[in-house]
Amino acid sequence: MTQHRDRPGTDILTGRMMDGLQQTRTLAWRSLLQIRHNPWQLGDFSIQPILFLLLFLYVFGGAIAGSTGEYLRFILPGVIVMNMVFVTVYVGHGLNTDLTKGVFDRFRALPIARWAPLAGRIVADLVKQAWSILLLLAVGFLLGFRLGTSVTGLLAMAALVLTLALAVSWIMVLVGVIARDPEHVQLFGFTALFPVTFVSNVFVPVDTMPQWLQGVVNVNPVSNLADASRGLLVGGPVLEPTLWSLAWACAITAVFAPLSVWALNRRLMRG
Amino acid sequence: MSDAIQARGLVKAFGVTRALDGVDLDVRSGSILGLLGPNGAGKTTIVRILATLLRPDAGHATVGGYDVEKQPHQVRQLVGLTGQYASVDDKLTGRENLVLIARLLGQSRVEARLRANALLAEFGLTDAAGRAAKDYSGGMRRRLDLAASLVGRPSMLFLDEPTTGLDPRARLELWSLIRRLVSQGTTVLLTTQYLDEADNLADAIVVIDRGQVIAAGTPEQLKARVGARSLVVRAREASNIRALTEILLELTGTRPTIDGLRLTTPASDPALVPAVVRRLDQTGLTVDELMLRSASLDDVFLSITGRHVEPDDQAS
Structure with a gap:
């Protein structure tokens, strides 16, 4: 059924790997193509983060930081991180839709790499993540944000946020596999992710909070990542929050990647 | 092959x-x-x-x-x-x-x-x-x-x-x-x-x-095995079922299946319908419905398993 092109000089394993990557790219293209037909989806990861940024900046900025200009330096990296967490819901939502509607089985019945459908979904969502970061940075610069570090710092921030996005995606894969329907994925997204992102230093400095809450906030990976992003964009301590963020990324992936794949196979074998 | x-x-x-x-x-x-x-x-x-x-x-x-x-x-x-x-x-x-x-x-x-x-x-x-x-x-x-x-x-x-x-x-x-x-x-x-x-x-x-x-x-x-067609007779009253069963048994040689007031029997012989009508006329029995229909999956089931298809008896 497949037209396997002969690749002189490559063994079968490499050939299969190349095919798998090509298939992943095709499946990622398909996920992104859906946006063209449902432009409202674009709103969720474009307009929503901008709204968040503007609301917090102009409603709370004066109260929290004394001036909106000062608060922008604090909140822009924070909103980038918060938005990253919310956008990962799409991985679970899209996967669950594919599973419940039978699209996933259509792919599984094709002679393609076993991991390509899942990889395609995750890659597509990393593209959405990159777009969101770019957009928020652009709006930030329009509002008067200035880079306190360098372009290297900016790129490192983007790379770090995407790394965490990849890790958190594995949690969402699990949610997408377990949830009965796409609506439940979204429900989970709102009920679980709102507290996790708000009980952090994304919006306000941690020292304004009661002592008991500070402990929670300080170990929250969202806080670590927000600190690291501030360091890389504005300036300040970088190494420690970055290492904490990376440690969290490794831990989340180590737990949730095998768990998600196991749950996915279980669900597929059951149906 | x-x-x-x-x-x-x-x-x-x-x-x-x-x-x-x-x-x-x-x-x-x-x-x-x-x-x-x-x-x-x-x-x-x-x-x-x-x-x-x-x-x-x-x-x-x-x-x-x-x-x-x-x-x-x-x-x-x-x-x-x-x-x-x-x-x-x-x-x-x-x-x-x-x-x-x-x-x-x-x-x-x-x-x-x-x-x-x-x-x-x-x-x-x-x-x-x-x-x-x-x-x-x-x-x-x-x-x-x-x-x-x-x-x-x-x-x-x-x-x-x-x-x-x-x-x-x-x-x-x-x-x-x-x-x-x-x-x-x-x-x-x-x-x-x-x-x-x-x-x-x-x-x-x-x-x-x-x-x-x-x-x-x-x-x-x-x-x-099933008979390509089935004859369905619907009795007017429950008290008529016994008489109708006897008639169908005599004409087809098989006992009809009874479902409420409805009697169903395989009808492979095209002459069965007129024969049933004649007998009904002779005995003075009136029925509510008399029809010949193509064999359905239900008939195949009935003839093989002796029971009706149970719709959605379990998830597929």
Whole structure:
């Protein structure tokens, strides 16, 4: 059924790997193509983060930081991180839709790499993540944000946020596999992710909070990542929050990647 | 002729439910096998195992000579699958769906587009090619599903209830498409709840119930067993049932099945209806309904298992 092109000089394993990557790219293209037909989806990861940024900046900025200009330096990296967490819901939502509607089985019945459908979904969502970061940075610069570090710092921030996005995606894969329907994925997204992102230093400095809450906030990976992003964009301590963020990324992936794949196979074998 | 599909002793349990309980199956190359059974009989489970989507708990199966468990990749290269659970992406257009599958199968952009357009034309979807699949009618959707399973020119096609829920016209259209495919040499495994569908399309029929094969043969053999038609008599009063039973027993030689006020009996002899009418006239019995109808899946069931089809007795 497949037209396997002969690749002189490559063994079968490499050939299969190349095919798998090509298939992943095709499946990622398909996920992104859906946006063209449902432009409202674009709103969720474009307009929503901008709204968040503007609301917090102009409603709370004066109260929290004394001036909106000062608060922008604090909140822009924070909103980038918060938005990253919310956008990962799409991985679970899209996967669950594919599973419940039978699209996933259509792919599984094709002679393609076993991991390509899942990889395609995750890659597509990393593209959405990159777009969101770019957009928020652009709006930030329009509002008067200035880079306190360098372009290297900016790129490192983007790379770090995407790394965490990849890790958190594995949690969402699990949610997408377990949830009965796409609506439940979204429900989970709102009920679980709102507290996790708000009980952090994304919006306000941690020292304004009661002592008991500070402990929670300080170990929250969202806080670590927000600190690291501030360091890389504005300036300040970088190494420690970055290492904490990376440690969290490794831990989340180590737990949730095998768990998600196991749950996915279980669900597929059951149906 | 060689067997394109061979299954021996397939067993699959979901929790405590035994979906398949030792199923054997043979499909000759280039033929259509109709897998007939009520909802929840295990038809879909068989197709999913043969399409490598599920692993059997016991037994083994080969498709095109390849073992479905040990050589799934080779099996997938041979098989096109269409069913409610193997669906197109309804957010994409018809054309995008076909291009997507062609690209996944390793075709170049140009090849994929040509193949998609050819299939769209063949299935009468050219005008709808640019519309999202979710806006398609039921019949168009099934045609797109079928086209999607044909992108890679599979030599075997698994169709899981391809016409369930379609109106009669769309059903006939799909039947003629399936016939055309088989005339080009494709082997087809078709599951259906409708005897007339299996009768119309299949070269051989396997009747399945509660995970077991309960009958197998050509459509003619099966119908001969059931009687191609049934005579249905509806008594006016319950007190008439005994007399009506006697009449039918005497004329057909078999005891009719009684369901409330309704008596049903196989009617292979065309002279049966006038004979029944004469006897009713002689005895002065009046009935509410007297009709001859084609044998249904329910009749096949009744004759083999002695019970009626129980709709949705378990999830499929």
